[in-house]
Structures are given as structure tokens and as C-alpha cells.
Amino acid sequence: METFYSILPELIRIVVCAVCGAVIVFGNALVMGYAERKLAGHIMLRPGPMEVGPHGIYQLVIDGLKLMGKQLVVPAKADPLLFRFAPLLAFAPVFVPLLVLPFSEKIQGFDLDIGLLVILALASINLLAILIGGWASNNKYSLFGVFRAVSQNVAYEIPMLLSLLAVVFMTNSFSLKAVVAAQSPVWFIVIQPLAFLIYLVSIVAETNRAPFDLPEAESELTAGFHTEYSGMSFSLFVLAEYANMFIVSSVATVFFLGGSSGIPLPYFEYSGIIWFMLKVYSLMFFLVWIRWTYPRTRFDQLMNFCWKYLIPFALVNLLITVVMVKLL
Amino acid sequence: MDINQVKKQWQELSTAVEDVEYAVSGHDYNVCLECDKVRDFATLMLDEGFYLVDLMAVHVTPAIEVVYQFAHFETRCRVLARAFVDDKVEMPTISDIYQGANWHERETRDFHGVVFIGHPYLKPLILPEEDVDLKPLLKAEAKLKDVDAVRRKPPEPAPAPKAKPAPKPEVKPAAVKSQEQS
Amino acid sequence: MAEQKKSLLNVHSYTKECIERYDGASPQRTKISEAPPLIRMKLSDAIFDLCRANSLWPLTFGLSCCAIEMMCCGMARFDLARYGAEVFRPSPRQSDLMIVAGTVNRKMAPALVTLYEQMPAPRYVIAMGNCAVAGGPFDVEANYDVVLGVDKLIPVDVYIPGCPPRPEALIEGILQLQEKITGKRFPFPQNKMPEGA
């Protein structure tokens, strides 16, 4: 009994974190889904969703409920078990990285020493889910999407890691809190502009968004890896995509934009979270903006760009960082 | 391209070469061919730099007539070549000379049932698979006309000699009015 | 010719099968509609209907002329997005609404039926344009290929006549479909036209 009481606060903490994580995941999907459609509308000279609620703000709730009410189709020749399992596998792991993100100095689930590793490890599971889902669909378009998704995500993980590693070398810690603390005079975007650029390009490819949305290239592969998914299993993939966008943007914020640091607002102890969210959503706005502006690249160009430019530059950047850290 | 020289070569291959007034009919020359000369003619046209505008069939008696239309990229020279299919409704293909003819020939097979000998892939193109024998553009018996009935009647009494049947003398001349600025 | 026309739909074996399947008198169909639903909750039904009506994702499925007007409808001036219906999904699995925009011929008919069957329920069909409604200008003696009306193949919810219908007509069609689903013309009366406008 004593041991139970000793771990009780920890348990409560876990439950609270999980609930908060769920709120963030679903809330983020609603906000981003609405913002994306509205922004797309305004970029395209049209109003976007307008009728459902004032300026259409209930549109995403309505869409979500509708998708819940749709029939779930498992194609006759698909692998039924894997086909049903894939969306869950895509969706479930997105909660864990949220636990280690420092939303402000005081709001953080767990401050792990290996926070960055947890995030990167779990973010890669999404890829596995895509692989399983696309394979199990038994559809050639899905298979194509999977080919592309796997090679693209594996390739772009390297420059992403290398650019983050440069920052880790400077702070000597994988802990996200320590990284934020190390940026108290200047943000790392000033010291490591190249790493930030490389990271920014990589996350566009990592989240499979235009102009690097080849796994779901609409004009080539109809709907890519989720061609056969309907209803709720489709929306789980979409939720996971938005959650991943949130996570990679948060990592960018923590590593390059000073995390929750900003002008402290009066009478509000937790003001850091406002700055944090502001930075995250500006990054996400940037992602949406380029999605609706650029044409799609070709697959070989995308891979060449990664292996011939991003990785060498990231390596050089890392080397210079290491030398500078040693010298100074 | 020297048109007179080309014309001479046409005359060697064909049964008749007529000059037609462009303002009236929209083409410059009519060439009547035997069906075994079609391939030679097409090779000649390709060498002279003509492109294949169109290939079609017209259902008349005594036999289905296949019409090839050629034009030139540099000078205005529209040539219409006609040939009747043989008894087995067959015709040599020109799809290895003019690759563009490939689909036109498949379409003609669909619509008129003309079989092009030597065609690499003479499967239905436009109609569904089951309709190999539908041949929708073949005329009904009552509507079928003789080839004379659809030939241009000579406006002056000095007609160019027709390849197969002689022109009928009693027809009245077609209205010839040029409304085409040249 | 007339004989051909009569047997127009019989030429394609698959098409024939479709007719039998969607024939109202077929015993299988009545059986399904008579079976009582497991849960009968009026409120949840109403909510789901509301959601369905306001989030009709059409299938990217243009057949001919009308497809251009369908595109226009999603574009800047008319903007279907206002009604939440701008998400043109290329995959039938993720779409709710099939806008049959154009002429269906015998070669297309089996593909059309397959697409319809791949859409998950609840699914809706709008027949856009005269060709999809009843054959339009191709309902003539010489016709040997055009299917005279898409309702011979799949059940249709809303018919929009016109050759092609204007984009406003398609929007009206979608509003009619919303009315058909929810029983109300403007479930969310945000930008309703003032009376007499």
C-alpha cells in the first residue's frame, strides 16, 4: 500500500498528461484543419468554409462526426488484420512525444534526459504505420505511395537528425528543457541558421506535405497510401499527420526558436505556453502557406536534393559546430 | 518541295490526279489509288514532308472507300488520297510509315469493319470489346449510295476524268462562289 | 437501328447485372429496407444527418462538358467550400457524393457502377446535366452507345437539368440534397439570403 501511495502522484500525473495530450492532438487537428481550409481559401481568392457556424468554424467538427458515421470498408483482397491495425498504429504513438515537450518552464509532462530521442524514435513509428497500411490495402496506388513514403522519410530523417545534432553538441544534452535553457541570451536560429533551414526543409518531407507530398500525390497516385481507407480509419491518418506536424514544429521551436522564452507577460506565471504556441503555429502557418503555393517536385529530384545537398551541408555544418565548440 | 515533281511521282503511283479548287472544296489535289499502292504513296508523302491529317472510310457502293488526307507544314498543299478496299474488305496498313495512322485505322476497323493488313494491334479502340461486329457507321441498305452520287459534279463541261466511273453528264453544276479570302 | 436501341443496355453483361441489382422490385433490396435498425435514436440520427449534409465530399469524377462547370463550381467565384463540399477526393473510399457530370456510355457504365459500389455508405448521387438525367441530346435514333440516363445504372438522389447546368444550378442541387438529407433547407442559416433578395 505504501508503494501505491508513493507512486500515486506519478500515476495522476500520467493520467493528466495523457488527457492533455489527447486534448492537444484533437484540438490541434480541429484548429489546423479549419485554418488550413480557410487559409487555402484566402490564398485562392475565395472565402473557404462559410456556412457551418459563423465563418464556418464548426466545419471540422462536422467533418469529424461525418467521418465517424461512415461505413468502414475493408477491401475484399486486403489483409484485414493489418489493414485495421495500421491507422491505430499511426495514431497511438503521437501522444508520447507530447509528454516530453516543454510547453513552458513549468508545464511539461516529464523532463527526460533523452527527450529528443524519445520524440524522434516515436515519430518514426508513423512511417511504419504507413508502410503497413499501404501494403495491407493490396492496391497498386497505395503500394506506390508506400514506396515513396518509406524512401523519402528514411532519407530525410538523416539531415533532420544531423541538424538537430549540431544543437545537441552545443548544449551537451538531449533534454529539451536544457536546450531551451541554453538559449537564454540568443536563440539558436541566429547561431545555427543553416541547421534551421535544413531542418525546415526536412520536416516538410517528413510530414509528407506539399511540395514534398509525393506519397499522396493526388494527380499521380489518386490518394496515395490511404487510397483504400474510408471513414474513421482515414481520419486517424489525417489526425496523425496534423499531430506530427505539431510535434516537428514544436521540436523546431524548442531547438531553434528558444522554446517558451519570450517577453514574460505580467500576472501570468505560465505565460511561456503562449509564446510557445505562437511560435509553433507560425511554423505551421508557414507549412500551410508553402503547401498552397508551390508545385510538387518529382521523386528523383526530391531524393537527389536530400542526398546531394542537404546531407553534405548538414555534415559540414555539424563538423564546423564541433570544431567551434572544441575551440571556444 | 517541288509540287510539279511530286505530282509526277503521284501520277506514276495512282490512277488519277485531279486539281481541285481550294476555295470550293478545301483541298488542293485529289489522288485516286489502287489499294496495293497505298503504302508506296504514304512512303512518298512522308519523304516529301507531308503529315497525316486524317484517315477515314466512307461507305459507298461498290466498296468502302478509305480516304487519306495529307497536308504540309511549310506550303499550303492539302492532298486527298482515296482507295477502295478489296473484296475481303481489306487494306494494307500504313501505321508503320505514319504511326499516327495506327489509331485512325483501329477506329476505322471499329466503325466500318475495314481490316488493315499488317496492323500491329487491330483491337477495338473506341467501342467496347463486345462490339467488334457492331460497325455502327455502315449504312443501311436503303441509305447506301453509289460512289457517283457523292462525287463532285463538274462545274464546267471540261471535267477531270474520274478513276472508276465516268461522270454523269446531266447533272447541273454546283454553285461555285469563292467566299474565301486568299 | 431501333432494335439496337432497345437492346442498348443488354449488350454489356455487367450493366445488365447492375439493373437487376438496383431494380426496386428485387426481393433482396426490400428485405434490407424492412429490417429494423439495431439502434433507433432520433437525436443521434438527426445529428449525423446534419453532419452528412454539411460535409458532402464529392468524388473527382468528370465525364464530359458538365465536368468543367463542376470545376467552375469549386473555383473562386462560386466556391463550393462555403458549404463544406470543396474537398474533392480522388478516391471513392473517402467521398460521399458522386456528381455524375456528363454522358455515360456503355463502355463507361461498368466503371461508373464499380465506383459507386466502392463508395462507403451513406452515399449520394447527383445526376448533373441532361445526358446524365435522360440522355439529353443523344436520345436520338442514331444513338448506339450512350446510356440514356444514369438512373438506369445507379440510384440517383438529385437531378439537375441543363446542358450544361450553370454552377449556380449545381449549388442549388447540393442544397436540395442537404434538404433531402436533413429535411431542412438551411440547417445552418448563417448566410441565408434575406427575404425578397
Next chain:
Amino acid sequence: MSMDVKALEDDRHHRYVLNMGPQHPSTHGVLRVLLELEGEYAMNLLPVLGYGHRCHEKIAEFKPAKSFMPNTARMDYLGALIYNHGFAQLLEKAAGIEVPERVEYIRVITSELNRIQSHLLWYGAYLLDLGAFTPIMYSFDDREHILDILEDVTGSRLTYCYFRVGGVSKDIDEKFVTGTRAFIKRLRSRFPMYEDLVNGNIILQKRLIDVGELTPHICARYGITGPLLRGTGVAYDMRRAEPYSIYSKFDFEIPTGTKGDCMASFMVRFHEMEQSLRIIEQALDGLPEGPIMAAKVPKKLKIPAGDYNSSVEAPRGELSYYLVSDGSDVPYRLKVRTPSYSNLSVIPEMCQGMLLSDVVSAMGALDLVIPEIDR
């Protein structure tokens, strides 16, 4: 389709067949293409047509030639007025009807507006194929202005049946002229924006340059005409080569490319819009007064026996009507040579060994209108 997919796959184990269409976002309608792929490289292509076949040629043999005019608009719904133009010209040529000068001017103005409209739609739809979602909205915004102008005078938005044998159905008024002039000004001011926003984009250039190269010889063998041919450097335009109507009176250039790749035809189409604006401007300046219908057009238009051909420059290339008449008012045989048909037939050769993404961009560069191909 009887191309035996299973046998093909078994035959060459490492290859497999991907079916694109008839419902596919990038085939612009109901084209179906079977691709034999090795990895992502398309080793063989087999287009399957006929999903939009509507028996136009058969219908033509069953009704008076004059009443076939609405069908021409439905063949190519993007170049409807130009299709009208060709058909009206064919019957006028056949029946020997003199067309008043004002009519010719009106025809040229509306046809060129229609051409710009078609190119604008292609511009947006092509970029949509390449994955840019926004330019289509901008080009449709401009396109709606043309539709407004044309709707005022013709009465419909898309499938116009405005030209009659010997004239046009309705005279243009002051509103049309001012509206057109305003539109010319507007579109001219938008061109720099398009160039900044789209044409100079590095991703776009990497996607288009050196993709789908054609040569004049390939064009001759396949009968390719229109912007694709002009992209290879041959300045062949029916408006110049066989000047119909009153095109010989106007001063305009024929934009050409050099390499014959997708970028060349892209730029040719883009510059053609500018040239069409020039033609419209000159035609509006020289618009004469006069009747809008030829004096004597018989109710029952008997076409003297013989064969007639009329070729015009449609937005996609050379359009030819070939009419065989037996002397009655109903055509004995009407064959329409549509440009997209010949243009599309090149893709098995053009796209061999291409990446899947390049197949999509090469197919978009052809500017396909499927009902025009299937008729």
C-alpha cells in the same frame, strides 16, 4: 480491355501494370491508360479510349447539316465557338454562301476569346496536375470574365451554339465591346503576375524542361499540330498557313519554341493568349457596321454533291471537318478530325521510359479534351 494483365505480369516478373483511369484526377476526364511499369519508370503505355464516345458522326448522318451545329460545341466544350466556326465555314463553303464582313469580325473576336478561355483553363488544370493548387483559382477567375462577356452575347456559358450558317445569331452591342476592351486590359495586367508566380518557379522549370521532347519529324508521323508542333519550332498555324475567315488582315505573331519539350509548349500557349488579345484588339478597332446574316440562306440547306473540307485552328491544333454530300441536306458522311486525337496518339512513344510523374506532366502538356478524342 483484353490486354491480358495477368499474362503480362507473369511474363516479365519485375514489371507490373498500373491502371490509370477512367476515373483519375490527371487524365482530365475519362481517358484510361495502362502503364507497364518497372519501378517507377513507364516502359509501355496503352491508352484506352472510348469512355466518352457519343456517336457524333453517326448523329450527323441522321439530321440536316444545319442542325448539327449544337453537336460541334459538345465535341470540344472548351473550343466550342471555334468548332462552330469550322462547321459554319464548311457549310458556307459547300453551299456557296457569302458571309457579311461584320459577321467575320464578330466570329474572329468571339473565337479568340474562346481560345483564351481554353488556354486559361489548361493553364490552371496543368498546374493542378503538377501539384500547384492555387494558380487554377487565379486563371478561373480571369476565365469567368470571358464567360460573362460571351454569355451576354451567346446565351450560354460553355457549349455555345452562336454561329449560324451565313452569320451569327445575335449582334454584339456596345456593352460587349467595352467589356472586351476592359477584359483585355485586365488580362494584360495579370500576365506579369502569372510570370512571377508560376513561370519562373524553379520547381516548375525542373518538372517541365527536357520532359516529353518532340521533333518536327515525330509531329509529321503522328500528325501532331497546334502548340505542341509550334513548340518544336515549326510556325504552323492554320490562321497563317491557310488563312480562313479574315485572319489574313490581322497582324499577329506565331509564338514558337525550340526544344519541343513540355516547357516549350507551355510557353507557346502562354504567349498565344497575348497574341489572341492582339487580334481581338485589332478586330475591335476595325469592326464594320453591317448585317449579321447573309442575305439568302435557304431554310433547307442543300449541299451539292461532292466532298468538302474545312480546317481551322482550334486551341489544341488543327481541326478539320470533312463532309461527303450526296446532294441532299443531310450529310452522307461527316468526319471530324480532332487535334487531340492525333496529339494523344504520340504518348506511347513520347512517354516510354519516363517516370510516372513525368508521364503526368507530359499528358497534361497535350491539353486533352476527352470527348473531342472519342467524339
